[in-house]
Amino acid sequence: MFDHCPGSRNLRTPTLAIRRCPQCGEEIEIFSSDRKVACGHCGFVIYNDLVSCVQWCKFARECVGEETYRKLVHENKGGEGKVSGKG
Numbered sequence: 619m620f621d622h623c624p625g626s627r628n629l630r631t632p633t634l635a636i637r638r639c640p641q642c643g644e645e646i647e648i649f650s651s652d653r654k655v656a657c658g659h660c661g662f663v664i665y666n667d668l669v670s671c672v673q674w675c676k677f678a679r680e681c682v683g684e685e686t687y688r689k690l691v692h693e694n695k696g697g698e699g700k701v702s703g704k705g
Contacts, residue, residue, distance in 0.1 A: 623671070623681045637664055651686065 632651040639646055644659040654665045672678040672690045679687045 623675075623677075639664070653690070 632649040635648050635650070637646045637648055638644070639657040639660060639662050641662040642657060642660040644657055646655055646657050646664060648655045648664065648666055650666070652666050654663050656663045672682060672687060675681065682690075
């Protein structure tokens with residue numbers, strides 16, 4: 619993996635964010651590498667804004683690692699659009 623790419627930093631070393639469920643107000647933990655997370659209280663799914671270098675950089679597979687690359691590319695091909703879970 620490349621160590622100098624700032625675009626993949628949050629994918630290689632995920633950071634934790636706390637969001638509020640827009641449906642019930644419960645706190646939801648979501649990591650920067652998560653594409654989506656369901657609320658543990660009501661099941662509402664929030665999405666993380668993961669538009670990143672993985673979608674356009676030819677070195678992405680080497681940079682973030684095979685497992686992370688496959689996860690992000692597979693989920694992106696699943697028809698899920700870019701929906702922000704920020705809030």
